[in-house]
Amino acid sequence: MLRPDLLLQPTPKGLYCPPGDFYLDPVRGAVDRAVISHGHSDHARGGHGKVLAHPDTLAIMACRYGANFAKSTQALEYGETVEINGVTVWLAPAGHILGSAQVVVEHKGLRMTFTGDYKRRFDPTCATFEPVENTHVFISEATFALPVFRHPDTGHEIDRLLQSVTDFPERAHCIGAYSLGKAQRVIRHLRLAGYDDPIFIHGSLEKLCAHYQSVGIDLGTLILATSDDTSKAAREAFRGKIIIAPPGAFEGKWAQRFPDPILGFASGWMSIKQRAKQRGVELPLVISDHADWDELTDTVREVNPEELWVTYGREDALVRWAELEGRRARPLRMVAYDDEAG
Structure with missing residues (x-):
């Protein structure tokens, strides 16, 4: 041999x-x-x-x-x-x-x-x-x-996100998720858990989400959260909604349109509390690929x-x-x- x-x-x-x-x-x-x-x-x-x-x-x-x-x-x-x-x-x-x-x-x-x-x-x-x-x-x-590193059940973490949406309907839930794989997985798990509302996504996710949809992975209704409309009415529309974007997107000007946001991050690294704290993550979701x-x-x-x-x-x-x-x-x-x- x-x-x-x-x-x-x-x-x-x-x-x-x-x-x-x-x-x-x-x-x-x-x-x-x-x-x-x-x-x-x-x-x-x-x-x-x-x-x-x-x-x-x-x-x-x-x-x-x-x-x-x-x-x-x-x-x-x-x-x-x-x-x-x-x-x-x-x-x-x-x-x-x-x-x-x-x-x-x-x-x-x-x-x-x-x-x-x-x-x-x-x-x-x-x-x-x-x-x-x-x-x-x-x-x-x-x-x-x-x-x-022993990751919890994914369904448990998705339930935590949905419970937060229920508990804080006046706040936008801004979830950082890697643009390829993690974002689509989080969206699909939300759909399987019964969340049927439109989900807002960063523009960088559009092509990849479209490909997932094209091969039969149903992500439901997705809306681009890239409007230049900065009016109060546009801002208020995000209350109680889930917005998914690459983690870095929530650190800049783009994220300022969301009212009273709860920042989440879907990553295996969120099991390390210090990492979550350093990034200002209020809702760490231990979801790893x-x-x-x-x-x-x-x-x-x-x-x-x-x-x-x-x-x-x-x-x-x-x-x-x-x-x-x-x-x-x-x-x-x-x-x-x-x-x-x-």
Whole structure:
């Protein structure tokens, strides 16, 4: 069997496959051939030569970077295989956001599974994570790889938001949520919980929400909260309403149109009270698109690889846990990825 370090190698640009001559999620400079796990900008950049990804990821990249974000693209459905210079590549659902995928790379009897970012809990906006059997090397993210991170039930957090809307009908609820994946997930969970009122969104969410709607994910009535009307009547219309925008949008002039706002933030980092306090968050919602500590460790046990590679986050803690379980593990120490959205 081929040695793992001959099939995938950590480099400053990302994981590189020498026999296949392609990169996984390269983010430092353009490359000739890239396989992209999902559409977040810390994993998917424009300007590459050839890009292989799930159809939804390609559509999301087109929304964000324009139709010509790569010289050529190839869509790969979950479970479909392709050969790249003799290396077999296929995708399995990662459960992170719409189109997110684990990238499975096989060559000379060796199977390596790169998770990208993933989570295990229910998400009504994307395919559920599927463990890849017979994985020799499992390459796991580690965004929340500390025992302190144990995320509550998503429904519980949505109920907290709805209760606040009921308790404070005179105030606008301004919820910060990452523009791709998190915002659409929060909206869909609100709909499933029975919230049928129009939801106001920042203009930066419009294209992405439209794509989610186009593939059958019902987000209900969405209204752009981008009017230049600063009259008292326009301001009063937001009372008792939910407004969703990228977190940074609520820190500037745009947010001043909302009356007596309750600022919320949907992120796994909201379990750290000091972070919420520093950002002036009155309603911290612990809703994460990443696996928490229990999900990470349970997944490693379920996949049961011969070797664990760890990247993107708290690498040392997950490696140490694996070693205490008698598992072979190593940190990759690759480029820093943006885990702020959580």
